[in-house]
Amino acid sequence: MKVPLLDLKTQYKQLRELTKTLLDDILDSQYFIGGKYVARFEEEIASYCNVKAAVGVSSGTDALLSSLMAMDIAASPFKRGEPDEVIVPDYTFFATAGCVWRTGAKPVFVDINRDTYNIDPDQIEAKITPRTKAIMPVHLYGQCAEMDKICAIAKKYNLSVIEDGAQAIGAKRDGVKVGNFGDCACLSFFPSKNLGGLGDGGMVITNNEALAEKIRQMRNHGMEPKYYHKFVGGNFRLDAIQAAGLLVKLPHLDTWGQMRRSNASIYNEAFESVEEIKTPYIQPQNYSIFNQYIVAVDHRDDVIAYLRSKDIGCEIYYPVPLHMQECFAQLGYKEGDFPNAEYAAKHTIALPIYPELTLDQLNYVIETLKEAVVKFR
Template sequence: MKVPLIDLVRQYNVLRNEIDEAIRRVVGSGRFIGGPEVESLEEEVAEYLGVKYAVGVASGTDALWLSLMALGVGPGDEVITTPFTFVATAEVVALLGARPVFVDVDPRTYCIDPGKVEEAVTPRTKAIIPVHLFGQPVDWDPIEEIAERHGLFLVEDGAQAIGAEYKGRRICSLGDLGCLSFFPTKNLGAYGDGGMVTTDDPELAEKLRVLRTHGAKEKYVHRLVGTNSRLDALQAAVLRTKLPHIDGWNERRREIAATYDETLKDLDSVTTPYVMPGCTHVYHQYTVLVRDRDEVRGKLAGAGVATAVHYPIPLHLQEAFRYLGYKEGDFPVAERISKEVLSLPIFPELSDEEVRYVAERLVEALGA
């Protein structure tokens, strides 16, 4: 048996008629940039998350970038975040001329460690970007307290966690701004790039709308220096078709995770994902820790099981961020888990047979 890491064609086959009709609707309308499809998606996502405003943009990276731009982040500022995340989280800080300041991660959740955030705050700190990694919410309350105490903005990186909840509140409804990615492999994925910024602040929402359209509210009248970061109507139509299914898909991911958990629970040689009390995980990735990761991964590949490594090199050790002056040993938890993380197949269309096969092959690969 061969089990892929993800198979987007399976999802399309389930929704084929709805997706095809949505695409035909857009093509028949002649409206491809913005318009009613994007506006409707913005309203539907805002309602789903429990926020007042949602602003569609071209990608999850742009969601982060424009959020910081809207907050006025620039040269001389510092933004605190995690070194164990996709590069975009810190990349956008650097692109604005500000300095990414890294804080080590919690060894259980792999998210930023709230107990280490405050010591990284300086007079130059302007914002914190907590990342809800792999579908696991960040331990939010202590970070919010720090931000309030120091007058800092909070920008949620929720690219991997739409539908996850922290104490009954959905992620991307917690901070000043929330950032979503609709990259095709995400729990809610488009058929190309796409992203969204969420907020309860009307002024920030309006500024984001202006920034995403070359700094203009009316055509050829440019109030700000902005960019071209508009979500296109075809992607919005696909996402509107998928959005009503997201809770069911996330529940299926939790079912798959529970099967993996049950099969692996008695093994000392593997650490399964931790779920914080009062939180709902949506398992964008089911990522375990194993020693001899590359050897185990090779055995799984030989058995037909696809896996991935998220992420092999923490950001503070990446060449792109060498100028920040960090060195090996600065963030020992992030460094350790980067050598042990292994992501198993998890997507809603996996069959129970495939899930059991993956779990059993992992047990064999571990020599248990």
């Protein structure tokens, strides 16, 4: 049996007709940038996420970058002295920290909680300096970071909060959806996300209308009106084709999320009695959308090689914590600085969790992983 990590072709089969109808409409109109599909998609996402405004942008990365730029974080070449600082978790996809660096600000890393893999809020305050401007928590794998504690710290020190919700559209904490905790949240529609586009796409969602308006201008070179530039932005616009493809998928998102959660429960139950497999810990306040299902095991690389030899798609998200990335060497961190992130980098595996998995496929993954952990004990 073959079990890929993700199977977008099966998902596409049920969406083919409608997707093609909308794409034809766009091709006939030859109107590719912005337009009615982008406007409608923004409205529908704002309503889905219960926020006042949603601004479509070219990727999750550009959502993060434009949010930082809109908050004037290290934005001006005339800023003097030490760079602004932004607190980010040490364990996340690179874009979280890469965007901070690209503004000229300094990413300041904080270790994660070993159980949730999210930023450990109890380690944030020690990293705050007079130059700290913002905290960028990541809702990793589809589970909310501890936003109550993080927002309380941000309030105490007057810091902005940018939620990196790239992996967590629709995830909830205490019943509140991602995007309603910080000043804004950044979503990604990269094809492997729960809501994945026909290419790259992203969105900034916020309850702050003024911030939304600034990001609308930011995504178009800070231009308003045409050819008049109040500030420097970029080309961060969302294509009509992406908005149309995503509009077709959005009505299915909650059903797909429930299917992912049901797959996660099947894995959890099957691995409960297997000492060698650490299943994901979801805090009781959280409703995870399970963009990834992550287990931790010893002898991880042997286990992964075994799974792959049996045609099971799996991945390491992520093999190198940010403080050990070559490009951040000048920040002066060393191995041992963030033990929980280093643990996650060495022990975790993402298993297939996509909605269309069959029970046979799930059982095959379960049995093969059990075999592997016994073999490499």
